[in-house]
Amino acid sequence: MTEVNQRGVASVPDRAAAHRPAAPSGGVPARHRAGPAARRKRRGPSPLTILLFMLPGLAMFGLLVVIPVVSAIYFSFFKWNGLGGPPGISETSEWLGLGNFARAFSDSVFRGDLLRGLVLMVLSLTVQLPFSLALALLLHQKFPGRTIFRLLFFAPYVISEVITGVLFGVVLRQEGGLVNELLRSAGLGSLVPANGWLGTRSILLVVAFVVITWKYFGFHMIIYLAGRQNIPRELTEAAMTDGATPWQAFRHVTLPLLGPTIRVTIFLSVIGVIQLFDMIFVLTGPNYGGPGHAAETMAITMYRHGFQRFEVGYASAISVIMFLICLVFALAYIRFVMRRDIEGAVTNVGGRR
């Protein structure tokens, strides 16, 4: 009997909701029947519920992001070999204040890392991205076998950085390497550097850049291709009808509409350069960035000091500097360059519209 009663009672608000859609209602069927207006007016979950659902995410974020970052910052103030418990407690640690940071900026290797990073960034933005864009526009045209080319060009991105490093180590071998053998059989043996592609200080950074480009141009190409496909054909056709040359159509219609896509790839490219590690580490083997630090990056310097030299404090300082560079760049870039692209997607600072 009670069941019947309960069902009967429960059905009352259901029916009421059906008749008065605007009324707040908690029943499940009501929510389905109610319009958007009802949903907006419905009382939201309590702050406690929100907190409860966010807790797992917050815990993970705190555990995996906040605590490590904070401890790295803490470590970076010490001279510490990583042994005997955390610095401050460990007997093999010594408070340095900002000493590790001063050391980094007076160290010619680390300053070189910054310079090399800048060179790679400039090369990426002026060579790699335009190259990928050109390819994307080419592959946007209709021609037989287009899908196969798209697939082939994207393939290197799927291979891991370590495998890419090993692969090019073999391809660039002095004797029996693919590149040198091709050059020699084409009668261009004089182009082979005497110390090898990976052993010549003056060209190593460029060689590394070529390998990076080989790996990532397909990725940028696919992004551009997706961006290009989102541009309605009518716009270009209208421009052409109005007498625009193909170059003008590209310059004044396609390029501006690709703007958001290009800005994203620039962002990814720069962040990627700042964190570059695996490929160079594998390419240059036990020499940490090649002869004369020719292709050493910040991350490699950090690894060398942390794991090879037991200078965990100094390595932490380098990691903190890397973090700050990433953070400042990312915030500034998003705030000033990508502002229009992400309007509404990200919370506006200070509720500005």
Added chain:
Amino acid sequence: MNGTLRRGTVALSATVALLLASACGSDSGGSDGGASWWHIQTGEQALSDLFPQLAEEFNEANDANIQPEPIANDDFKPALTTAMQAGDPPDIFHSWGGGVLAQYVRAGLVKDITDDVSDIVQNMSPGALAPYTIDGRIYGLPFDMGMVGMWYNKALFEEAGLDPDNPPATWSELLDAVTALKEAGITPIAIAGAAPWTQHYWFSYLSIRIMGVDGYTAAREAKSFDDPGFLQAAQLWKELVDMEPFQDGFLQQGYGGEDSSPAVFGAGGAAMHLMGQWDPSVQESSSGTSLGDDLGWFPFPAVEGGAGSIDEVYGGGNGHAVGANAPDYAVDFLVFLATEAYDRILEQEPSIIPVTLDAEIPASEVNRILIQESVANASSFQLYFDQDLPPAVGDQVNASVGAITDGSATPEEAVQQMHETFQAEPDFQVEE
């Protein structure tokens, strides 16, 4: 865009998480899951088969639980670093002794086994034991003892008109040999340009030939590289580099593998290779061939006017140390390895040089006998600089010597870098 921003943070925090893990690591030394035994004999088939057998026999006889964990050499170093920084050393682990082991000892991570092994060390070569003796106490037992020396190709020497039975004994004779080989169109020296630790052998040998082991020891005590002997050694090395005696493309070749200096030397592509006692096995595995009877060995030549002599030996061995929290039977196992089991290790005829005074090498192994005699008759013994010095200084020595080789630093700059790194090395005193 949050996603991409997070990429940056995640990559960084992955690094830092390692450090965090080290700070939070707990001591869990073998009380429940047995005693882990980290060894690096993965290349030598005979030993990688024998080691687990020995552990099993020992476990059955002593109701122990030793668990061998073979780790490849290059993976072993960072793995051990991480375990040590977590304050959780393996119960038994491979060690070359020296400054790296000393660093762990001073952090209280290694067991003092002096009293347990006082009997058996009587039958051991003092030179082999020295790297494991820190502040007068013993922290490990060696099972292999060797030295760095010059491997050379007798056939190529003959081809260049040099007497293969009378290899260079002085530095100037060596330079003459290099010239003669070059004139005969033979690459005089194979070297791993991309692995600076192989080049630091040249620099260290030149240093101890010029200053003597005593001179080097005094400099190490003073935490200094400003002795003119180091600069002279760097300059002599630079002089040799300038003669361009190395194989084509050496700067991108490492040590071991198809495209490497032992592969070049093993295939007869160069006349000399300065390397440790283990090199013949790497030559064979890297080149796929064997030089056979053409392979010869001679000690590093003396430097004219130097304080050191040709019978001072530079090198090191392989051994094991015991983690601070290891069960007692771990020490017993080390003793077992050095006594009852040691003969069976030697029976496998691995390319190791015995550390016990009464061990014998088969007469056919001419080069191994030469090395064993050189070690046994050494007037003094010097451990590899990059193991003997604190890790940061050892790594700087390698890097600086590499910089001379690739031309990115002058000898003066290179020695100055080493000196500055050594001076900056902290002198932590840890109370026991």
